[in-house]
Amino acid sequence: MAHIRILATGGTIASHSGRDGAASVGRAEDITASLSGRHSYSVQDITNANSFRLRLAEVRAVAEAVQAAVADEGVDGVVVTHGTDTMEETAFLLDLVHDSRKPVVFTGAQRPADSPMADGPANLEEAVTAAAASGLRGAGVLVSFAGQIRSARGIRKTHTVAANPFGGGVEVAHFVAGALHITAVPVRPAPLPLPGEDFDNVRVEIIVCALGTTPDLFSHAVHTGADAVVLAGTGVGNAGAGFAEAVQDAVRGGCPVILCSRVPAGPVVPAYGAGGGLDLVRAGAIPGGDLAPTQARMLAALLTSLPATQDEILQALTTGTSRNN
Known part of the structure; x- marks a missing residue:
């Protein structure tokens, strides 16, 4: 028992x-x-x-x-x-x-x-x-x-x-x-530190991309003090016109951006230019692997509250695997 x-x-x-x-x-x-x-x-x-x-x-x-x-x-x-x-x-x-x-x-x-x-x-x-x-x-x-x-x-x-x-x-x-x-x-990867009191007030926003959406809400989140932003792109991790420039401005200003997909299953695979995933990553977005935007947000909240560097966030986003029993 x-x-x-x-x-x-x-x-x-x-x-x-x-x-x-x-x-x-x-x-x-x-x-x-x-x-x-x-x-x-x-x-x-x-x-x-x-x-x-x-x-x-x-x-x-x-x-x-x-x-x-x-x-x-x-x-x-x-x-x-x-x-x-x-x-x-x-x-x-x-x-x-x-x-x-x-x-x-x-x-x-x-x-x-x-x-x-x-x-x-x-x-x-x-x-x-x-x-x-x-x-x-x-x-x-x-x-x-x-x-x-x-x-x-x-x-x-x-x-x-x-x-x-x-x-x-x-x-x-x-x-x-x-x-x-x-x-x-x-x-499982090595455990991260427990969240401290700074975690309580971290602000990480999720911005969802759709056909014809503009980067206005994304930029508003950054300019009003978001500690990080999760960009839920279309398909394998894409966004429309103006998002690559907005991502670059955010990262240069110290606001990490994690690129996920709004699709329920499958990983982010930066493969497209013209504002797609390749351009977003080149602008500084961190690929979120196969994490859902909601889980990427929790990871970003924990890491930015520690705080963590851009490289540490990238390392923590390494996708876990499983072994057959």
Whole structure:
């Protein structure tokens, strides 16, 4: 029997339906009432909010709570309950700084706790099982949902209402008839430092490119004090007229620019001139590999708060891989 620390942050798994819509009102003790007892657990409330309302300060609090939990010799693994809207961001930030071999597993729910078809209890049971699994030691931070466990790096919410809303990343394991089957273990880069207080107030904006968009919003973000900008380009990482010049001005002024793609899957491949990815990189944009713009934003927020150099940001954007189990 393993001992698992469960850290609660709110979200749909802790929500109950009300006149004004679902609201996060449940405590950690409430959402753990259905656990089978195969493993022992302790619980801690970090915050209680729908994840679309979380700020960087709350994310830092979660990171600090996870670090304290894995440092406890009596804890074998950690589960974080979290809303699905921004789970990909918090889980990725924690994976960047996770320096223990103990598994950290995020989970949540798509239906409120008082729904007759509530999915939170089953998801929590599976997350606890994953956090207790010796075969997942060293796997870093994971996301467990509806019988599937994926790496935090690369994961995206790809559906608004599906039972399993997540895609991307690497499938690390899945459940068959209640049994955990491990299929891959992520190969992870060296951990980055935990965020400090400066992280709370970092400003990193995401600018999305579309047909005919101008660089006006991009330049506004830079000129009004953004610490970094993530440019979500079209296709393999392209942007329209004027963006290359705007990127060059931003980088020269000390504002790093990370080039991602608005496409749900696939890497940035600078291949086009005439303002495309080649020109953007030549102007100083850092290719974001296959990171989603939301995850690139979290990496940029952490690094610029440290602070980090342009070369250090480039090094940290090296895409992780996995080895087959």
